[in-house]
Amino acid sequence: MSKHTIVLIPGDGIGPEVTRATQRVLAAAGLDVEWVELPAGATALDQGYDNVLPARTVAAIQAHKVALKGPVTTPVGKGFKSVNVQLRQKLKLYAAVRPVRSLAGIKTRFENVDLVIVRENTEGLYSGIENEIVPGVVTSLKVASEAACTRISRYAFRYATRRHRKRITVFHKANIMKLSDGLFLDCARRIHEEEYPNIDYDEVIIDAGCMKLVQDPSKMDVLLMENLYGDLVSDLCAGLVGGLGCVPGSNIGDDAAVFEAVHGSAPDIAGRGIANPLALIMSSVMMLNHLHEDEIANKIRSAYDAVLAEGKSLTRDLGGNAGTEEFADAVMGKLK
Ligand code: NAI
Numbered sequence: 001m002s003k004h005t006i007v008l009i010p011g012d013g014i015g016p017e018v019t020r021a022t023q024r025v026l027a028a029a030g031l032d033v034e035w036v037e038l039p040a041g042a043t044a045l046d047q048g049y050d051n052v053l054p055a056r057t058v059a060a061i062q063a064h065k066v067a068l069k070g071p072v073t074t075p076v077g078k079g080f081k082s083v084n085v086q087l088r089q090k091l092k093l094y095a096a097v098r099p100v101r102s103l104a105g106i107k108t109r110f111e112n113v114d115l116v117i118v119r120e121n122t123e124g125l126y127s128g129i130e131n132e133i134v135p136g137v138v139t140s141l142k143v144a145s146e147a148a149c150t151r152i153s154r155y156a157f158r159y160a161t162r163r164h165r166k167r168i169t170v171f172h173k174a175n176i177m178k179l180s181d182g183l184f185l186d187c188a189r190r191i192h193e194e195e196y197p198n199i200d201y202d203e204v205i206i207d208a209g210c211m212k213l214v215q216d217p218s219k220m221d222v223l224l225m226e227n228l229y230g231d232l233v234s235d236l237c238a239g240l241v242g243g244l245g246c247v248p249g250s251n252i253g254d255d256a257a258v259f260e261a262v263h264g265s266a267p268d269i270a271g272r273g274i275a276n277p278l279a280l281i282m283s284s285v286m287m288l289n290h291l292h293e294d295e296i297a298n299k300i301r302s303a304y305d306a307v308l309a310e311g312k313s314l315t316r317d318l319g320g321n322a323g324t325e326e327f328a329d330a331v332m333g334k335l336k
Helices: 015-028 042-046 055-064 083-090 146-162 180-195 206-215 227-238 278-290 294-310 324-333
Strands: 004-009 033-037 066-069 095-101 114-120 130-134 137-140 167-172 200-205 222-225 250-252 257-259
Touching (some): 004 015, 004 055, 015 033, 015 278, 015 324, 055 066, 055 083, 066 278, 095 227, 114 227, 146 167, 146 180, 146 222, 167 180, 167 206, 167 227, 180 200, 222 227, 257 278, 278 294, 278 324, 294 324
Parallel strands (some): 004 033, 004 066, 066 257, 167 200, 167 222
Antiparallel strands (some): 095 114, 130 137, 250 257
């Protein structure tokens, strides 16, 4: 395979720690890559940029089409518009895909979790359109467009078909948000009926869906939902398989893709060398598959599976004592 050029965004908090560990694993596995390292988040402001998402960073991803991204910190209730929301909207990364699977060696209440969350990534309540109507009264606009709901539905059905998945379940709240979530359902139903009748399809009101997930996740398969619901349900599902250190993700558009873990910048443990890099290593495996580097992807997957199954080098979030680099070393030691 030819040399790849990949944009690397180390990000904030634990971001630089987990991206460094992931880069080492990729190098040891033999990926031929030129990294184009650029900032985003608080780090960008620290480096003198006037925005948390510098135009240079966006332009580099547009040019090279693939990025590996660490998490970034988003201040609560003030400051710049979220880097992630900006990035996903600017690059039209309309599909967030988050596989959530039980891992051998990680003990949780369930052993057979195998879910994929497909989240609409560009609109909904994350459109960022908020107004103070009069002092003391604010509105937050939830946007649903037929084009975006159709696009994400088609993506989810196509994904399910290619990955031999059986069923798509839409999580919604169309009993209350009759127009916006109603439109999402209309689009999903139409794609199912007209284009993918062979994939089973059902719908569940999100509150009941969350209960069903924590009772028996093996009953579900691919979960399709709008932006905010996907954000929340991703973390809930992470809790089913060992936590945020174990769930990878990708943000996919027609022209670019950004791979990042589901977790955030974890300021509570940043700078201590104890963050679990597994979720970003797993995200990098998704990136390798996207780049058709399946052999290297399989090598890394087998290596971290072996480390987890052995259980000697787990990070603290998984009940062990290993640090970030120690876990990466263990994965590198299992590469064949
Ligand atoms: P978080 O995911 O950063 O942390 C939640 C909890 O999980 C913390 O206790 C943390 O220590 C733990 N955790 C997360 N990742 C871990 C890892 N790899 N290894 C070990 N433990 C891990 O969520 P939180 O605290 O709500 O958000 C912190 C910041 O991250 C916020 O500014 C938020 O906006 C941002 N964020 C950024 C995301 C991104 O850039 N994609 C995604 C989610 C949050």
